[in-house]
Amino acid sequence: MSVAAIYDIHGNYYALEAVLKEIQHYNVQKVIIGGDLVWGPQPRKVMDTLMKYKDKFNYIMGNADREVAFSNGEEKSQEFVMELNKWCAEQLTDNQIEFLKTLPENYTLYIDGLGEVLFVHGSPRSDTEAIRFDTPEEEVMEMIQDVKENIIVCGHTHIQFNRLISNKRIVNAGSVGLQSRAKGACWLLLDNKAYLKETKYNFEEAAKGILQGECPYKEDFAVHILNPPNVGP
Ligand SMILES: [Mn+2]
Numbered sequence: 001m002s003v004a005a006i007y008d009i010h011g012n013y014y015a016l017e018a019v020l021k022e023i024q025h026y027n028v029q030k031v032i033i034g035g036d037l038v039w040g041p042q043p044r045k046v047m048d049t050l051m052k053y054k055d056k057f058n059y060i061m062g063n064a065d066r067e068v069a070f071s072n073g074e075e076k077s078q079e080f081v082m083e084l085n086k087w088c089a090e091q092l093t094d095n096q097i098e099f100l101k102t103l104p105e106n107y108t109l110y111i112d113g114l115g116e117v118l119f120v121h122g123s124p125r126s127d128t129e130a131i132r133f134d135t136p137e138e139e140v141m142e143m144i145q146d147v148k149e150n151i152i153v154c155g156h157t158h159i160q161f162n163r164l165i166s167n168k169r170i171v172n173a174g175s176v177g178l179q180s181r182a183k184g185a186c187w188l189l190l191d192n193k194a195y196l197k198e199t200k201y202n203f204e205e206a207a208k209g210i211l212q213g214e215c216p217y218k219e220d221f222a223v224h225i226l227n228p229p230n231v232g233p
Pocket residue numbers: 036062063064121127156157
């Protein structure tokens with residue numbers, strides 16, 4: 001069985017379209033949408049697209065989905081994050097907001113050749129806890145101590161990695177829409193092993209489309225897409 005894990009789309013419609021097109025070449029039988037769907041420049045277009053697959057794909061909730069859908073941004077969130085939470089919620093239909101509210105925290109799947117795989121957004125214990133490519137092993141071991149599955153797929157930090165820590169394989173799918181470091185839309189293909197994928201798309205066209213929209217801070221999103229930063233959030 002081939003599975004695509006598509007994480008951190010962050011309201012980038014162009015990147016999502018590119019990845020959905022790309023996965024058609026891999027005979028993918030299951031798609032896991034790993035959270036942080038809408039917080040970004042094109043929330044409505046992304047949700048209109050994803051809702052077409054609402055019975056076909058499997059979804060988990062990201063911290064940004066929770067904050068947008070329940071209008072309960074973290075108290076420590078910066079002002080622009082709160083403003084965008086509100087703006088994104090206003091762009092969505094009631095049905096789309098309700099859909100986001102029902103998303104589960106995690107998803108488990110048995111994949112031949114890999115075994116049980118646990119999909120989470122941040123860490124197994126929190127959708128805001130970051131597992132980065134360089135998080136010290138002792139810190140990660142605390143986060144995963146109650147996990148039974150052999151493999152943990154996560155996102156949230158927008159930089160891909162594949163690490164083996166205490167006999168658990170931990171794979172970060174990277175970000176489709178707001179990637180750091182990579183020059184493309186990042187996602188993960190799971191088959192007999194984990195393949196970190198990067199799909200090229202037209203950054204200039206995406207930036208132009210975003211600038212034509214009404215999103216607050218749209219210039220910052222356009223710059224991020226044209227010149228991905230070296231560090232994740
Ligand atoms: Mn996140």
